[in-house]
Amino acid sequence: MGMIRQQIRPTLMLVLMMTLITGGIYPLTVTGFAQVLFPYQAGGSLIEHRGQVVGSRLIGQAFRDPGAFWGRLSATAPFPYQAAASSGSNYGPLNPNLLAAARARVEALRGADPTNTAPIPIDLVTASGSGLDPHISPAAAAYQVARVARSRGLDEAVVRQLVATHTQGRGCGLLGEPVVNVLALNIALENLAGEEETSLAP
């Protein structure tokens, strides 16, 4: 017991000082450097559109309008892409709910674009791990080009070009997968429409 009592004070002091160093000085120093060197990233990569915060470059949003590109399914509650409570579906591969969600997505995509009978890229019918995935694959974007162009009354080539400019290749040509940022692409579509409205005005 004497041995334990002897070590109590040093223990308390060590925990206290480690809390100050690793729980105080360390995160505050990192925050300081971050705010000076990378304020945009450290603040959440927020995007403004027409003077208002409309989201983050890194956080997806739900789209159901045929004139917009749709993203991954999102399993967050109580609404999709709830960015204050990330969540995957966690459904096992045989879970009936998984198959039901995929079936509903397939029907929605086919319903919005009945002439397109191509197989649907898998990322469009599955939920992402975070429920906030901002990206889809280039194949998933290509699948939707015709529908978006038709409902917006745009030339398919224009939309395809827009997708191409919003496609990001693999990191260093090697890491990860090529992706298309859905929110950025849809904002670009909106801007395109805005410019045309302006140019059409007398």
Next chain:
Amino acid sequence: MTTMTYLRIGVFLAALLLLVRPVGWYMAKIYQDEPAGLNRLFAPAEWLIYRGCGVRADEEMHWTTYALVILLVNAVGGLVLLLLLLLQGVLPLNPQHLAGLRPDTAFNVATSFVTNTNWQNYSGEVTMSYFSQMAGLTVQNFLSAATGMAVLVALTRGIARRSASTIGNAWADLTRGVLYILLPLAFVLALALISEGVVQTFAPYPTARLLETTTDADGHLVTEQVIALGPAASQIAIKQLGTNGGGFFNTNSAHPLENPTAFSNFLEGLAILLIPAALCITFGILVGDPRQGWALLAAMLLVFGPLLLAAVVAEQQGNPHLAALGADIAASEGQPGGNMEGKETRFGITDSALWATVTTAASNGSVNAMHDSFTPLGGLVPLFLMLLGEVIFGGVGSGLYGLLIFAIVAVFVAGLMVGRTPEYLGKKVEAFEMKMASIAILIPPAFVLIGTAAAIITPVGLDGLQDPGAHGLSEVLYAFASCANNNGSAFAGLSSDSLFYNLVGGVAMVAGRFGVALPVLAIAGSLAAKRRCLPGRARYPPTRRFLWRCWWGWCSSSGRSPSFRCWRLVPSQNI
């Protein structure tokens, strides 16, 4: 499996192997208290800590004192964390006004972070204030990692010393691990992650006006999106480096603000394996035979490689039920294909399967894809790696001391079989070491079995299951495999924030951590007291062919037939 897949895995492993030697050498210097740059720079801080604690860093400790200090620091650290979590509501830096945690949840979180498990039974962004994340969880990320490394270094000293009664000073080992190894690495990694888009701010959650409105489950119109932020990068850096794994946000490293790009994913994955792998080199240097370190690392990679390929292949196969609905699951230039449920587009199949293998080979447990949604064989790989006892890389320190225990058992069994005195690195392995090794090896699986059995025969246990059928059993087995082996990843469909899982899981985590660490320290003390045998023909000294024996020992201990054909691979002049 495309060329790109092989190339990416190759680059990852090459980067790791390039880093292990310098980092391993640096850590050896630190624990030997020799000049290595940073320890001269931060020496005043170290001196201040010893002064404040009233301890002497050069005072050698018997293994019992060493173990007592380790236990006390962990116990007090756990109590402080428990109090912080319970009182969160009245503490500062809580812009979302989050209330204190329920006592059973707080108990589970505290044990989980103290034991380096970081089993997340809570959702970070809706449960934890910035203060709890910083001053509570981050601190234990550092301390639990330093604890694992300290126990390993103590065991190493036990092997290296001759006829000694002491195994080092626990205060010095803990302090140096944090100040000179973990803090500098974490600082650099945190800034690199922020440059990629990981958040680091104390601002409250901003609200964004949605481009297109949506509806919630009750049909109400939703026009805004609240985006959770926080001082995440500083915590994520140490969560990976210290093989902790507890995420800042609920979905851990799948969350785009925690792991935004393929490059951040590469860095975080590398950070998980860096210290556990480099400690092999440190070990080799400290026992005076660097080849031993490389042999241990090679043994780890031999198990790791095939399992990694198995995970990638299984996940790339995809889910045939989704293909039947009209989905295209074939990989092509434009899409990753495969089983994308629970995976992020930017990581695709390869980086998700690579991460799953890395995070469960090491006892990290952070995830960048939802393991619960993996294909059956893809999900088996993480489960298998955890059930091996977290010794293929494993936790910082704890992985290597776990593997050394297996090596001691392998040497003992092999020595008996060929009728020679079993001996490891010049130290005789005798009854006491074998008893302690048996305890260390048997405790985690015992708690996996008891915990799983308790969960599936009680209604409170079964209530937590999400998926029907056999997959539900996997969820429970995975949970206890993860807790008792201090990994912390989950088949997250299981609702584990209930009184039952919080208490039983908490007990399993403590048993799995200290039920191994204490016997290891006892072995360290016992080995230190022994003389070093001179290598002779009458003994069984593992030499440069140690790798094969390690591999063989692993084969036999995991229930495969101990094949003499494998044994014969060892050239006879080395026996």
